Amino acid sequence: xxxxxxxxxxxxxxxxxxxxxxxxxxxxxxxxxxxxxxxxxxxxxxxxxxxxxxxxxxxxxxxxxxxxxxxxxxxxxxxxxxxxxxxxxxxxxxxxxxxxxxxxxxxxxxxxxxxxxxxxxxxxxxxxxxxxxxxxxxxxxxxxxxxxxxxxxxxxxxxxxxxxxxxxxxxxxxxxxxxxxxxxxxxxxxxxxxxxxxxxxxxxxxxxxxxxxxxxxxxxxxxxxxxxxxxxxxxxxxxxxxxxxxxxxxxxxxxxxxxxxxxxxxxxxxxxxxxxxxxxxxxxxxxxxxxxxxxxxxxxxxxxxxxxxxxxxxxxxxxxxxxxxxxxxxxxxxxxxxxxxxxxxxxxxxxxxxxxxxxxxxxxxxxxxxxxxxx
Numbered sequence: 001x002x003x004x005x006x007x008x009x010x011x012x013x014x015x016x017x018x019x020x021x022x023x024x025x026x027x028x029x030x031x032x033x034x035x036x037x038x039x040x041x042x043x044x045x046x047x048x049x050x051x052x053x054x055x056x057x058x059x060x061x062x063x064x065x066x067x068x069x070x071x072x073x074x075x076x077x078x079x080x081x082x083x084x085x086x087x088x089x090x091x092x093x094x095x096x097x098x099x100x101x102x103x104x105x106x107x108x109x110x111x112x113x114x115x116x117x118x119x120x121x122x123x124x125x126x127x128x129x130x131x132x133x134x135x136x137x138x139x140x141x142x143x144x145x146x147x148x149x150x151x152x153x154x155x156x157x158x159x160x161x162x163x164x165x166x167x168x169x170x171x172x173x174x175x176x177x178x179x180x181x182x183x184x185x186x187x188x189x190x191x192x193x194x195x196x197x198x199x200x201x202x203x204x205x206x207x208x209x210x211x212x213x214x215x216x217x218x219x220x221x222x223x224x225x226x227x228x229x230x231x232x233x234x235x236x237x238x239x240x241x242x243x244x245x246x247x248x249x250x251x252x253x254x255x256x257x258x259x260x261x262x263x264x265x266x267x268x269x270x271x272x273x274x275x276x277x278x279x280x281x282x283x284x285x286x287x288x289x290x291x292x293x294x295x296x297x298x299x300x301x302x303x304x305x306x307x308x309x310x311x312x313x314x315x316x317x318x319x320x321x322x323x324x325x326x327x328x329x330x331x332x333x334x335x336x337x338x339x340x341x342x343x344x345x346x347x348x349x350x351x352x353x354x355x356x357x358x359x360x361x362x363x364x365x366x367x368x369x370x371x372x373x374x375x
Contacts, residue, residue: 059090070101078105079113086116086126095126106137114141115149122152131162142175150179151187158190158200169200180211188215189223196226196236205236216247224251225259232262232272241272252283260287261295268298268308277308288319296323297331304334304344313344324355329362336367340374349374 063084069077082101085094099120105113118137121130135156141149154175157168173194179187192211195204209230215223224247230236232244245266251259264283267276281302287295296319302308304316317338323331336355339348352374359367 059084061090063090070104073108075105075108075110075113079110079116082113082116095120097126099126106140109144111141111144111146111149114138115146115152118149118152131156135162142178145182147179147182147184147187150175151184154179154187154190169194171200173200180214183218185215185218185220185223188212189220192223192226205230209236216250219254221251221254221256221259224248225256228259228262241266245272252286255290257287257290257292257295260284261292261298264295264298277302279308281308288322293323293326293328293331296320297328297334300331300334313338315344317344324358327362329359329364329367332356332359332362333364333367337370
């Protein structure tokens with residue numbers, strides 16, 4: 001049985017802007033009159049439709065009032081109108097129109113609009129893709145304290161996109177720290193990874209744990225998983241297998257496959273939690289169904305030996321094959337043995353040799369020994 005300790009890695013990948021697409025429901029009430037020339041009254045009326053204070057739900061009416069204000073140069077209304085176009089709420093979706101209104105607001109110094117405009121340039125939505133323009137607008141917003149822009153600016157510095165690469169790692173840390181101190185969980189997570197790896201900042205496992213805990217307490221699954229690893233290894237914090245299990249369970253319940261795998265293993269050997277083979281199988285299966293090769297292999301072993309689940313050699317073979325096809329040597333070895341013995345699958349020496357060769361080529365010593373015996 002195998003436990004996988006995942007290498008801690010930075011969550012950047014494809015950078016997208018976290019957007020709130022939920023517009024609160026509105027209540028039914030007669031529409032009060034509004035003075036078209038009174039910008040404040042117009043804005044308050046549009047805001048009433050949007051925040052659910054007594055008006056019949058009507059995204060189109062929200063857009064109607066926002067547009068009146070936007071055309072008068074009201075920056076926040078321009079930003080709201082940009083969002084409406086971006087998500088197609090109350091108006092036909094149009095990224096180009098979203099960008100138009102975001103830009104109008106951004107040029108007036110609206111930080112939220114600057115951040116969204118940067119995201120539009122980064123993704124090439126409604127405007128020609130431009131990493132440098134994305135950085136330009138994110139920096140504008142970040143300097144005003146916008147946490148989303150600070151996080152994204154840190155991310156592009158980390159991977160050197162649209163910025164000068166010299167000292168980019170330290171700049172990444174600088175901006176992530178700004179966002180992290182405002183409570184932005186993904187920035188806290190990345191800042192923890194930077195401390196763990198010593199990238200852009202002096203390595204400090206205790207600081208890594210500090211920031212992961214901040215993010216983990218907000219429900220951020222990646223941070224919960226890494227925090228579990230830290231407790232399991234006693235790295236940056238006093239070792240505690242029970243605390244490792246606590247945080248892995250938090251992440252596992254959110255569907256995080258690596259945490260499900262490690263939680264399954266903890267239940268299997270009774271480390272940090274009361275031993276339970278059936279609970280081990282439960283969590284292995286959760287991770288296996290998401291394609292985790294190690295969990296598929298462990299689940300195969302559970303079925304093969306009837307530990308925590310009714311014995312079934314055919315189910316063991318099913319899961320061994322899933323893992324073997326992903327290149328996991330131990331699963332390839334066990335699948336080869338299953339074919340050789342005809343357990344859970346029709347006996348086939350040729351298929352046995354095929355999988356054992358695969359495993360041997362992947363440095364599985366047992367498979368290499370078996371190959372020499374049965375050739």
